[in-house]
Amino acid sequence: MSSQWEIRAEIPPSSAEAAEGLLLELGDERWTLFEDALALRAWVIGIFPAEAEAVARWRELRPRLPAAPLGEPAPRSIDEVEWRDSYRAHFHAWTFGRLHWVPVWEREKFRPPPGHAVLWLDPGLAFGTGNHESTRLCIEQLTEMEASLSAAAKSGLRVVDAGCGSGILALSAALLGFGGIVGFDIDPEAVRVSRENAVLNGLEGRAQFFARALPDGLRYQADILLANIQSDILIRHAAALAASIAPGGTLVLSGILASELRDVRSAFSALTADWWVSSRTDGEWSSLALVRPKADPQRSGPAGGKPKIR
Secondary structure, eight states: OOEEEEEEEEEOGGGHHHHHHHHHHHTOTTEEEEEETTTTEEEEEEEESSHHHHHHHHHHHGGGSSSOOSSOOOOEEEEHHHHHHHHHTTOOOEEETTEEEEEGGGTTTOOOOTTOEEEEEOOTTSSOOSOSHHHHHHHHHHHHHHHTSOHHHHHTOEEEEESOTTSHHHHHHHHTTOEEEEEEESOHHHHHHHHHHHHHTTOBTTEEEEEOOTTTTOOSOEEEEEEEOOHHHHHHTHHHHHHTEEEEEEEEEEEEEGGGHHHHHHHHHTTTTTSEEEEEEETTEEEEEEEOOOSOTTOOSTTSSSOOBO
């Protein structure tokens, strides 16, 4: 039975809110904040696949905490059962439109309405349960685009999921009827989990997953490119991301803190000056959708005219 490694650092309860804000900014779901309101105690908890990684990530996080921890934590090995139960407690079924994203351990009791589809997920350590606002923002964009297309049109579009995590966005696209789906992630564990989730849902062959980093993963011109990645990486690779969009295609950027939206938009503005641009926000998180004009140089947005920001 394989083990994971936990770092559990107690912090002053007065710093819990600021610590939670820091973890949201980092966007790394391996770190969580736990508070015991009755005991007035709080902990920052990280789960990692190796002891050395747990120690290294803690050394990176510690100086950024708003207050010093109450003692120095040591990494602790936890077995598969304990680890599985800990992450399952944070993953709950959710729905948007006619799609449902459901933990696989609820398969026996979950009954979707007629005509609805379910993506069963076992995310493991990979990012992407759909419970995070940045993932939901991408899902909303994807399902709204799908609603305006015929089955034939969807099947002819190439969808690329950059930073695929658990494969949730790529596999959702497959459930919605899109064709030519490719997902990639810098983390081989994420690629392994994505492939397992494809098999779990009978979608093997509908989406291909590869271990690649940006910009190497952008080997195809995409009709829809979903990039749910933290802001600094989106900004660093803005030129490559914009260049990978086919005429008439859509680039969806997420993983953006609302406070960073202006910076991300600015990084893409010169590259997408005549594109149609919209944004949306869910809590502390935002997304951008940028639609490249079709071949006609006079067409600057979905309905013509000047590009807009919504």
